[in-house]
Amino acid sequence: MCVLTAEPPLTSEPVSPAPAAVQHLIVDEESSGQRLDNYLIRILKGVPKTHVYRIIRSGEVRRNKGRVSADDRVAAGDVLRIPPIRLSERAQDKALNPTAPARDFPVVFEDDAFLAIAKPAGVAVHGGSGVSFGVIEQMRQARPQAKLLELVHRLDRETSGLLLIAKKKQALRALQDQFRERETGKTYLALVKGSWPDRLKVLDQPLHKYLLPDGERRVKVVAPDHPDAMRSLTLVKVIQRLAPPDGLQSMVDTFSLLEVTIKTGRTHQIRVHLANAGHVILGDDKYGDFELNRQLIRSGLKRMFLHAWRLRLRHPLSNESMELHAQLPQELQEWVASMQRLPN
Structure with a gap:
């Protein structure tokens, strides 16, 4: 699991929901090679995917102090800066209770x-x-x-x-x-x-x-x-x-x-x-x-x-x-x- 450095204090667990403070995530060996969007969606529990993509596109997410794209792959030791994220209770409830209809494909x-x-x-x-x-x-x-x-x-x-x-x-x-x-x-x-x-x-x-x-x-x-x-x-x-x-x-x-x-x-x-x-x-x-x-x-x-x-x-x-x-x-x-x- 990743290491989080942030204000509030350090935690080794995914954030659910994400706190309204800047976070710094250090990518672990197990996550190395994963796409940035998938990595953040997994780590930022309760944050809607649309919001994850929005903060990446806007440049608010930084890797080793530089810009990064959704399809870039993270490497062990990368430091990711995540901006403050605030969610209303309604948004949290919606994010934590997916409404995708069940569907199988050929x-x-x-x-x-x-x-x-x-x-x-x-x-x-x-x-x-x-x-x-x-x-x-x-x-x-x-x-x-x-x-x-x-x-x-x-x-x-x-x-x-x-x-x-x-x-x-x-x-x-x-x-x-x-x-x-x-x-x-x-x-x-x-x-x-x-x-x-x-x-x-x-x-x-x-x-x-x-x-x-x-x-x-x-x-x-x-x-x-x-x-x-x-x-x-x-x-x-x-x-x-x-x-x-x-x-x-x-x-x-x-x-x-x-x-x-x-x-x-x-x-x-x-x-x-x-x-x-x-x-x-x-x-x-x-x-x-x-x-x-x-x-x-x-x-x-x-x-x-x-x-x-x-x-x-x-x-x-x-x-x-x-x-x-x-x-x-x-x-x-x-x-x-x-x-x-x-x-x-």
């Missing part, structure tokens, strides 16, 4: 160590940033007998597909190590605007995260010498070119169905890399073609066409090589099937 694989589910589009993986609850909270409600259910990684709310959930702490650490060391193979299916050039197979472009004035997160391609550049590598393969349905041909003459493998797991990496190449993902409401998106809705595509399709990994306990697949959702299959195939 299971692709499950054993005693972890499970892989097929996450639907439009469902957040966890509560926070304006979302009361997500996949993990609903699954915990649906499986009250489970001793541990923890997210191994993330998917954007708008993205469907494979999501891993650990059932043992040892499995959680082993799987997160694989993701952190880039030992997994993550492949997505994406339908993009235009005819993707066969020669463009590797996108090696640094990315930078920033905030809009309203606090919403965005990502952009930057020069390699940018002070906050994060190297990002994406591999692209064309599966099929398709003719747009009637009513869209005046806006675009070709769609390309792509197999996209990411070698780094940056926020919005696929969406930004493909858009920067001039081929936005259909239905993308952050980096896409907004006028085309409006027409796509009328044509039956009501979501972003990005799906986490295949994951290659090693079993966290046996070390056996595995390959998991989440079938393309029915609504996307039907939409692709409705279009004429063009010569590759």
Whole structure:
């Protein structure tokens, strides 16, 4: 458990609810490698996730006196400054009594160590940033007998597909190590605007995260010498070119169905890399073609066409090589099937 230095006095237990005083938390060995948001949500018992994300985004949370992001990973010995937090009794009661409805999701694989589910589009993986609850909270409600259910990684709310959930702490650490060391193979299916050039197979472009004035997160391609550049590598393969349905041909003459493998797991990496190449993902409401998106809705595509399709990994306990697949959702299959195939 972490060590807390604060006014009021030191405590080695999670705060519930958090006191209205500055806290300094020293990260222990057991928590090393955990995402900052997950670490704080676990430690600050009774504090709503929305508030945890708010103090991180605002810069009030500091690591070793510097700014830190929600998806940064803490290390043993890090000193985290947490600002004063006051909660009304009503907010405390609401935070301590979760109202997420019980929900199970289609299971692709499950054993005693972890499970892989097929996450639907439009469902957040966890509560926070304006979302009361997500996949993990609903699954915990649906499986009250489970001793541990923890997210191994993330998917954007708008993205469907494979999501891993650990059932043992040892499995959680082993799987997160694989993701952190880039030992997994993550492949997505994406339908993009235009005819993707066969020669463009590797996108090696640094990315930078920033905030809009309203606090919403965005990502952009930057020069390699940018002070906050994060190297990002994406591999692209064309599966099929398709003719747009009637009513869209005046806006675009070709769609390309792509197999996209990411070698780094940056926020919005696929969406930004493909858009920067001039081929936005259909239905993308952050980096896409907004006028085309409006027409796509009328044509039956009501979501972003990005799906986490295949994951290659090693079993966290046996070390056996595995390959998991989440079938393309029915609504996307039907939409692709409705279009004429063009010569590759």
